[in-house]
Amino acid sequence: MSATKQSVAFNIAKPVQFLALGFGSGLAPKAPGTFGTLAAIPLFLLASGLSPLVMAAVIVIMSVAGIYICGKAAEEVGVHDHPAIVWDEIVGYFITMFMVPVTIQTILVGFVLFRIFDILKPWPISLADKKLSGGFGIMFDDILAGIFALVIMHIIF
Template identity: 40%
Template sequence: MFFTKLYLTFFYSGLSKKASGTVGSIAALPFAYLTLFYLNQFYLIIFSLIIFFISIKIIDNYEKIVKIHDSKEIVIDEVCGVFLAIGLSYNNHFWHFILAFILFRFFDITKPSIIGKVDKKINGGLGVMLDDLLAGFFAAMLCLIFQGLLKNMNLF
């Protein structure tokens, strides 16, 4: 149970009393940066997908024990989502790294459209993980749109 909690709370960042999802997302940023620095964005995307698939079963088992769906302390889903947002849209500019984080948090908190439907209708580990994966995907797509607009205006 020790390693499960360590993993799901992403080194206990999810135990923050306030804004545990944001704290967990911030805790993921140094890992994302180091992955980009030493490897590349392909690996960040792969790490996101590995986390996604591994976490589903771990969360299913954890929820059976604690009897709470999508407990606030579980932030591995935010790690997965922010990794995907940055990985899909990173372009070697630090401002973009920050923009991907902000847009991911926006989509994760507001849960527009299909993100909210997934959050409400899919139970278990899949529901916990999938809404954040979608939030990361939509954040990345919006980042790419911003990049394209800035490039067309010769600002990038």
């Protein structure tokens, strides 16, 4: 069994793991990244009324905190970028939706675009995914996927 697919005992009672697991959404038995991105939607909707400057600050804080959160959770379970660690998907979705009008259509299109870039990992996302390690490595490929999706969102909408 590969290191990323192995059964790992997460402890959701630990705040860092609770956040890293996307409030538990990353524990879904299939497609944890998709469930992590789904968990981002209500959080994004709660934050969607913030000014662009405040939202940018929230995204930066979530990203920097995510380096620690994802790195620490991976270290605690001994698996780099375990699929259940989905804080990076939450941040990636927030980036995807930055300064995009909030409608049911944009929420769905943003979700699909982010998942496509996160799953397919076109260059340079694939390079970041392969070459970077630790919490920064876990976060950075999803930050790039979010940026790619954001650009497409702004072209479309």
